[in-house]
Amino acid sequence: MVTSDQSIVRLKHNIMEEVCKLAWNGELDAEHKEAVCYEIIPGPRPTYRCCVYKEREIVRQRVILSCAENLPTNPDSKNVVQVIQPACDDCSIASYSVTDNCRFCLGKACLNSCKFGAITPGERRMHIDPTKCKECGMCAKECPYQAIVHLERPCKKACPVGAISYDEYGHCVIDDEKCISCGHCIHSCPFGAIGSKTYLVHIIKAILEGKKVIAMCAPATEGQFGEDISMAAVKAACKKVGFTDMIEVGLGGDMTAAYESAEWFEAKEEGRKMTTSCCPAFINMLRKHFPDQFRDNMSSTVSPMCAISRFVKATMGEDTVTVFVGPCIAKKSEAQDETVPGNADYVITFGELRALMRSKGVEFEPVEEDYQESSTFGKHFASSGGVAKAVIECMQERGQNTDDIKLMQCAGGAECKKALMLLKSGKLDVDFIEGMICEGGCVGGPSKHRAEREIVKARTTLIGKADGRKILANLENYPMDKFSMYRDGHME
Structure with missing residues (x-):
């Protein structure tokens, strides 16, 4: 890319x-x-x-x-x-800067509009002192030649x-x-x-010590490396590197959807609004910038990453090392959250996985065998709207009426912030918020491996080959009573 x-x-x-x-x-x-x-x-x-x-x-x-x-x-x-x-050290310190378009005019609209004495005449054009500028933008607004630009650092x-x-x-x-x-x-x-x-050194140390190290690949994995590299191919590559095994976190999506849907339905009956719990950056936004809504409106169900980590530790032993692989930086902060026990031990991005593979001379190669642990709904957790669709699907599988449920699907920091401000002010006219800080959802994450359009095209092909198993029926194959699906770790 x-x-x-x-x-x-x-x-x-x-x-x-x-x-x-x-x-x-x-x-x-x-x-x-x-x-x-x-x-x-x-x-x-x-x-x-x-x-x-x-x-x-x-x-x-x-x-x-x-x-x-x-x-x-x-x-x-x-x-x-x-x-x-x-x-x-190479970015401009000044937010507002005078360009060569400045005509050094007699009107001096920029100087007259500045209330902070930040603008003075130079030899050939006006000059803005960044130490005095308050970034009000009045000079740029008043300049008749549009000679003053706003330089916002990326x-x-x-x-x-x-x-x-x-x-x-x-x-x-x-x-x-x-x-x-x-x-x-x-x-x-x-x-x-x-x-x-980056936690690759810790992972290598665990592998060299002979510990069971399980790679947990995010739902966004499918399509990242082209339509020839299925989840089975990713599993094979992980094993060549030294991982004991690999499991798809789409199964965790099924788990989260099953428990979050029950929580949502109860909240709907009580007239409470709720938000999803999957995107760690969205959770961090709630916790740090909307603490009341974090306390009152956030789902108590764990993320798919945490669900799979707890599942692995419950079935393979608490000393098993779990490693989440995905396009997300914020997952690294989620793994460090001490208020959510049993979460992933380490988180690495797709690029970091590729660096680990190259250090061992391993490349992705197509394989013939199939591998599927999750429903297609769990796989679609990586896309904007996918979480909400899976939650609604679980409600419908239980025979619950979902016709009057109002959803807001937010993808991108600005959309999420706007929705939470409406929730805080009591002006939100929907029942539930699906929040994802990355535009397009996890497939558009900061550490994606390819351009999003390429990923989506390959994902469509790969997910199209999956069977149509239902979420709740799929979970009957797993010991859901062996671990907690709640953030604080309590069992029902």
């Missing part, structure tokens, strides 16, 4: 691959880590920054993230999303909750109290200055 950050992604994945090789060989010491910096950036001329020294420092900090450690500028942070400061523009600001040097700063770990800032930054912690 050709993306605006393709070169950055390639660099990041090369670094992860080299770190994985060190981990497999038991060479993850300071000397070998430093050697990676010189292998990636041999010099003597720089490749993409001002000098090889800065480039090597950026690689050093990416190696730190690849070991799931905090960067030196954030030693105490619990956030999985962190800023690589040496890479963050990381800040991508953040749906206003968690990004800048220090006095122009470095990006993430407010951990506001950040929902959606990861949208990571791929929006054209300098690769924002990254997330």
Whole structure:
């Protein structure tokens, strides 16, 4: 997939691959880590920054993230999303800037409209002092030549909750109290200055120690690698890498739909509105920005990832290591949520899985055998509207009337925020909100492997081959009484 950050992604994945090789060989010491910096950036001329020294420092900090450690500028942070400061220095500090369209006119509408003394005449055009500018936008509005532009930095523009600001040097700063770990800032930054912690080293260590390590592949997996790579092919590749086995999290979608539908139906009877519990970034938005609605309106049912992790630990042993694989950065924060026991031990993205595979010389290959654990409804959890459809399907399978149910399907940070503001103000005229921070749902996640249109096309082909099993009938094949489907871990 050709993306605006393709070169950055390639660099990041090369670094992860080299770190994985060190981990497999038991060479993850300071000397070998430093050697990676010189292998990636041999010099003597720089490749993409001002000098090889800065480039090597950026690689050093990416190696730190690849070991799931905090960067030196954030030693105490619990956030999985962190800023690589040496890479963050080429964006304009000013939000409003005067262009060459400025005619240096006599009217000076920009100067007269500024109440903060931020605008002064320069030699050839007007000048805006960024230290005095309050970003009110009046100068841009009043300029008759439209010579003043609003330059919103891409990381800040991508953040749906206003968690990004800048220090006095122009470095990006993430407010951990506001950040929902959606990861949208990571791929929006054209300098690769924002990254997330990667847990591949921990996974390799568990495999080398002989532990049972289970890969749990998200419903969004189907279609990510083309229509020839089925879930059976992904399972085969995971086993070649060293995973004990692989299970599709679409089964967890069936589990979540079954329990969430019962919860929704009860809430509908009581006149309560509810939100879904699958998207971790949406849950983080609720928890941090709408705490009352988090307490009163969020479903208490666990996400499909947590459901499968608890299922695996209940059937294979509590010491089993569970690893979620998907397109989501926020899932990494969900795995760290201590209020939800039994969740995935580690979370990796599709790109991180590919780096792990390359470190062992493994590639995806088509296979003949079939593999299906979930219904097609569970598989469609990855798409916007898929969760709601599965929940309604469960109600209908129980014979419950769903004709008068009103749903709101929100895909994208802006839509989710708007829906929650309506819910908070008491103006929401629907019964349930399906919230997904990524546009299009999980298939449009920040760490998707291909362009969304390619993924959707391949998914249609692959899911079209699945059988039409019902959700509740499918769950009769699994020991649902052996583990909890509620966030706090209580059993019914």
